[in-house]
Amino acid sequence: xxxxxxxxxxxxxxxxxxxxxxxxxxxxxxxxxxxxxxxxxxxxxxxxxxxxxxxxxxxxxxxxxxxxxxxxxxxxxxxxxxxxxxxxxxxxxxxxxxxxxxxxxxxxxxxxxxxxxxxxxxxxxxxxxxxxxxxxxxxxxxxxxxxxxxxxxxxxxxxxxxxxxxxxxxxxxxxxxxxxxxxxxxxxxxxxxxxxxxxxxxxxxxxxxxxxxxxxxxxxxxxxxxxxxxxxxxxxxxxxxxxxxxxxxxxxxxxxxxxxxxxxxxxxxxxxxxxxxxxxxxxxxxxxxxxxxxxxxxxxxxxxxxxxxxxxxxxxxxxxxxxxxxxxxxxxxxxxx
Numbered sequence: 001x002x003x004x005x006x007x008x009x010x011x012x013x014x015x016x017x018x019x020x021x022x023x024x025x026x027x028x029x030x031x032x033x034x035x036x037x038x039x040x041x042x043x044x045x046x047x048x049x050x051x052x053x054x055x056x057x058x059x060x061x062x063x064x065x066x067x068x069x070x071x072x073x074x075x076x077x078x079x080x081x082x083x084x085x086x087x088x089x090x091x092x093x094x095x096x097x098x099x100x101x102x103x104x105x106x107x108x109x110x111x112x113x114x115x116x117x118x119x120x121x122x123x124x125x126x127x128x129x130x131x132x133x134x135x136x137x138x139x140x141x142x143x144x145x146x147x148x149x150x151x152x153x154x155x156x157x158x159x160x161x162x163x164x165x166x167x168x169x170x171x172x173x174x175x176x177x178x179x180x181x182x183x184x185x186x187x188x189x190x191x192x193x194x195x196x197x198x199x200x201x202x203x204x205x206x207x208x209x210x211x212x213x214x215x216x217x218x219x220x221x222x223x224x225x226x227x228x229x230x231x232x233x234x235x236x237x238x239x240x241x242x243x244x245x246x247x248x249x250x251x252x253x254x255x256x257x258x259x260x261x262x263x264x265x266x267x268x269x270x271x272x273x274x275x276x277x278x279x280x281x282x283x284x285x286x287x288x289x290x291x292x293x294x295x296x297x298x299x300x301x302x303x304x305x306x307x308x309x310x311x312x313x314x315x316x317x318x319x320x321x322x323x324x325x326x327x328x329x330x331x332x333x334x335x336x337x
């Protein structure tokens with residue numbers, strides 16, 4: 001069975017597990033709260049459907065990994081649901097902190113219900129992620145709950161730490177290039193790494209395989225974020241759904257921008273003076289190319305592609321699920337520059 005076949009089998013089961021957790025009587029007693037979460041997850045409201053639900057890449061990584069290491073992917077469904085809930089918790093709060101009005105083509109939760117209720121809904125999503133993890137006791141036992149819970153807790157701390165750095169860097173004019181890595185490790189690499197770690201736990205992987213998968217997930221996450229940074233400046237807006245000017249306008253310290261600032265050339269001078277008036281983002285993007293920022297960003301992405309695929313190859317996951325996991329990784333790591 002290839003990736004498409006696994007996807008068609010796993011995604012409906014992942015969605016059913018998510019619905020079971022979000023439909024918990026512990027939550028539904030509070031009128032309107034479940035509806036907000038259902039809207040965020042793309043199930044209900046205007047514009048609901050497949051596009052609004054997102055790609056569900058993170059839970060798919062969990063189930064594929066569990067099957068690839070010799071387990072049964074169905075037993076990993078609670079952990080898969082937990083990663084998607086945690087991901088959406090971070091999206092809800094990120095949208096508030098970034099004042100984003102749209103998410104997947106629809107009004108963000110805070111722009112629809114207000115900041116206070118959206119913060120509260122994000123907190124509920126966070127709590128439900130741990131509710132989902134506890135459901136692992138029914139599939140693979142209490143010891144797995146403890147291990148998986150520890151991974152999830154550590155991931156939450158890294159997510160919030162990475163977001164803290166991202167926000168605090170925006171108003172700083174002197175951030176060294178090296179400061180980029182702890183920020184994106186927290187914001188992106190931590191959760192993708194957690195997905196494969198949770199899959200390894202649920203599938204009963206040995207310590208050596210688990211360590212290799214941890215390295216795979218970490219490098220996968222770093223490459224994924226580096227590619228997003230590239231797309232945020234030079235990508236096709238019609239394909240990415242994101243304005244090429246947004247990172248430059250918002251002051252985001254993405255990898256190309258930090259590299260350009262380090263060079264201290266024309267880009268650095270013009271970008272640092274952008275608050276003094278209007279500026280041409282296309283011109284700034286061209287200056288970044290002249291400074292070597294695009295070439296540097298692409299080289300860093302390629303380095304982490306190699307590291308991710310090397311770790312996955314060393315893990316020796318040769319069954320159908322292992323091949324599908326490699327196929328998924330390849331599709332994520334080779335997004336169009």
